[in-house]
Amino acid sequence: MKTHTVLAVVAALAASGAVSPLAHADRRQNSLAADVAVRHRRLLVKNRFEFAPLFESTINADFRHVLGGGAKLEYHLGDMFSIGVIGVASTSLDTKLVDKIVPTLMTQQEKQTMVGNGVNVREPSRDEFVDRLNTMPFHGAAYLSLTPWYGKLAAFGQAYVAFDFYFQAGVAFAQLSSNCPVTICSDKFPGTSHTIKNPDGTMDTVPADLNPNNDPPLNDGSRVGLYLGGGIHVFLNDFLALDLTVRDYAFTDNPSGADFNADLFVSNADNRFLHHLFFGAGISVMLPTAVKRTP
């Protein structure tokens, strides 16, 4: 009896499920419901090359702002998807934080004098602090882009412009540079003990100095990581657009070149996966310059 009841309920549910779509199909619907949102729309990106000279700057950099210029080259496969590459050559400026810290630090000479007098100085000298900071002379990305939103706006009831929002994801790459001279970054065996040969021929073991301030920063070289971006095109006409983007180049880095994990020496373990946020502004040139329209 119980089995029969269960079967009946299942059958009823199945029947209601089968009937329900039919009922929906019979319901009268406006033909616009299944239509596209916009007709006779200018296809401002579809099947067009986009070349955009641009300017980029870091947002909230800890120690050094990265400012640079470059270009973006993108091909729009359709109305929504595109592929592209971006490359930016940059210079670096110290942040306000660095400007505030550095004057409070000792000079290298003052520190050496104190160390010579047997004082254990744990803070870096000015040179040890500044020379270990790295820069980013070049960075870029290769990415896929999705443009799910497009529209138009009226400014002050006068200027009517089209715009679209896009989101990007891909592979980031960066070239990092740090130039700490051997007079500052003088520890050849950071964090490890080593042996030296005495004048009499005997060998001595020198323990690790436990001073991360004279270790090489290990924060230069090439990096590959994750790229994420989001931005807006504001079309000035059929082929020129203002391109505003926030980009995140995420890769392993140690911007200060100092001991991060508090093991009293600098190693690759002090590098960590960091987000490098940039704001970019450019002018996009769409080629060919003529646009087509949707039906």
Place this chain on the structure above:
Amino acid sequence: MIVVLAAMAGTAVAQSKKKPAKGAKAPAKTPAPAPAPAPAKGSGDDAGEIEMNPDDTGAKGAAAGSAAPAGAGAGSGSSAVNPDEIDMGEPEKQQNDLKADLAISGNTGPVVATPIKKTPLSWQDIVVVIRKPFLKVRRTELFPFVGTTMNDNMIRHYSAGGELAYYLTDVLAVGVEGQYFAHSFQEPYDLVARQARRLPTLNEYKWSAALDFHYVPIYGKFAILDHKLVTWESFFTAGIGAGESEVIPRDTKFPGFTNLLIMPNVGASMRFFITKWVTVNLGIRDYIFYDHFEPRNRSETMFATAADAKDHAEGSLINNLMFQIGVSFWVPTSFEYTTFR
């Protein structure tokens, strides 16, 4: 809007086709007179005029229809519509031909001096504009929001607050806001202390309140994935207010002190219309103020008390840039248009 424009345009075209259709229906009931060479549209005294009133259409259509060719009368205006009779192509072209209309009006006979009557000469002269889907005038916006600091990599403030704004017009509003702050320290705060052996001098924000003015110069819409249309607008804010900050002592054995701050603010925000009484707002606000920080070299013999430290505080102009997001509720929850569609 384009869809609605297209729909409205379609409506207008459909109406224009009804006129000759009714005209064609009339001859079907009565014996049709012999076809005259006069054109199907704009014939007689109403040359070049487009009639919008369906009641008049029948009579005029009958007059015109008597002279209309059968093709022009395709599509019945009666309730019994035969879909096969509706022709969406040719008549539309004829009726939209301004040159033809002008030529017709010029060939109907000698010009008679009559008072100037402003009438549209073509359907192209009719502009259909969609109404704004959301009106704000004389409505009150209750905007609870949360926010976070964007431009301080030592200390991050989180805020929870609200704003009450009254829209004097559809683009101008006046409001009051208030928010309460909490904070957390960022990685560089620890890093600088550990690596450079320096303790950052920081203040935390406690609360703020302001009188704000909003101006809405940008209005737009966008389509999501080519199907869903969303309307939005962008507005600028300027305000004046007050707030309070408190010094975070570098050495916890010394007391901190508070500062009362004069806080003008400017900002830019976006508003997305969800329903007639709910919107989603997000934006950036810059709170500008002159803050006072703990003096350097504070010790048991120097600036030890809060009053002494405050007297020797170091000042600095601060831009506290905050990202804010929230959901607005509008009262009254509905509105009426003041103009006809």
